[in-house]
Amino acid sequence: xxxxxxxxxxxxLKTGQSMTLQCAQxxxxxxxxxxxxxxxxxxxxxxxxxxxxxTDKGEVPNGYNVSRxxxxxxxxxLESAAPSQTSVYFCASTAGGLTDTQYFxxxxxxxxx
Amino acid sequence: GENVEQHPSTLSVQEGDSAxxxxxxxxxxxxxxxxxKQELGKRPQLxxxxxxxxxxxxxxxxxxxxNKTAKHFSLHITETQPEDSAVYFCAASxxxxxxxxxxxxxxxxxxx
Numbered sequence: 651x652x653x654x655x656x657x658x659x660x661x662x663l664k665t666g667q668s669m670t671l672q673c674a675q676x677x678x679x680x681x682x683x684x685x686x687x688x689x690x691x692x693x694x695x696x697x698x699x700x701x702x703x704x705t706d707k708g709e710v711p712n713g714y715n716v717s718r719x720x721x722x723x724x725x726x727x728l729e730s731a732a733p734s735q736t737s738v739y740f741c742a743s744t745a746g747g748l749t750d751t752q753y754f755x756x757x758x759x760x761x762x763x
Numbered sequence: 764g765e766n767v768e769q770h771p772s773t774l775s776v777q778e779g780d781s782a783x784x785x786x787x788x789x790x791x792x793x794x795x796x797x798x799x800k801q802e803l804g805k806r807p808q809l810x811x812x813x814x815x816x817x818x819x820x821x822x823x824x825x826x827x828x829x830n831k832t833a834k835h836f837s838l839h840i841t842e843t844q845p846e847d848s849a850v851y852f853c854a855a856s857x858x859x860x861x862x863x864x865x866x867x868x869x870x871x872x873x874x875x
Contacts, residue, residue: 683862690772692852692867693807708862709764740806749795749858754806 652676654755656741662761663731671726671758673741681744682724683708683752684716686737693740699724700748731762765790767855769866777874782843784869786853787835793855796829796836797863801850810851811838814858843873 654675663669673682684696685708695708699718713735715727724743728735739758744750766789776782786796797812813820813827813836820827824843829836836855840847850870854863 690867692769693865695862698862709864747859748862749856751797751809751812752799752807752863754808756806 654741654743654753656739656755656758658758659756660759662763663728664763665732667731667762668727668729669731669760670728671739671741671760672723673725673755674723675741675743675753675755676722677743677745677753678721679743679745679753680721681746681748681750682718683742683744684714684724684726685740685742686710686735687740687757688737696726696739698748728760731760733762736760736762765793765855765861765864767853767864767866769853769869771869772867773870773872775872775874776843778843778845780843782840782847782871782873784838784851784853784871785835786837786855786866787833788855788864789834790855790857791831791834792857793861795856795858796827797854798827798838799852799854799865801852801868803849807852840871843871845873845875847871848873 683698685693697716702721741755742752794815799807801807826839853866
């Protein structure tokens, strides 16, 4: 049981490039989330998917898109990366409701030059 | 929306001392308050949570207290150990209705 996995672990992009961050969970959880973590800013929600087939914006959605591919997978896409998107990105999942225990992935450290 | 303020941003204690981290929230409808611990380079993990129907919850050396009237809640760690060194995040939400809003974190340093 791997829990929540993310790929890649590290990525360096140039301004304007695009990329997709992948997240998968094997716990049969219903809800999945994408956060970004910046120094002194805590964890800020980008997008979430309360259940398969639904996605909703969080606190900081601009510049990002998401896809809930199936119950296991939730991807985050940067269409045209900007230096302001340099951050550590965490995926998380919860079994049922939005206030169940969040299980986080190991994170992706993204640098945009 | 909900706003969560967390203090202090850094806290240094000697091993064996107690540590207290405080959070305030803005939405009086919030009723779920978890605390997450993030060790350096690792992922956040839930350490304790409290719901609004109780005022205090303990788990070994860790306790959380909630004052709904004042809209604040606190994490208490007793007999701190070096392995308690980490960043701690509080969060708040309305159970079953809203996503978590996190505080900005407190870096706790426990010196041997």
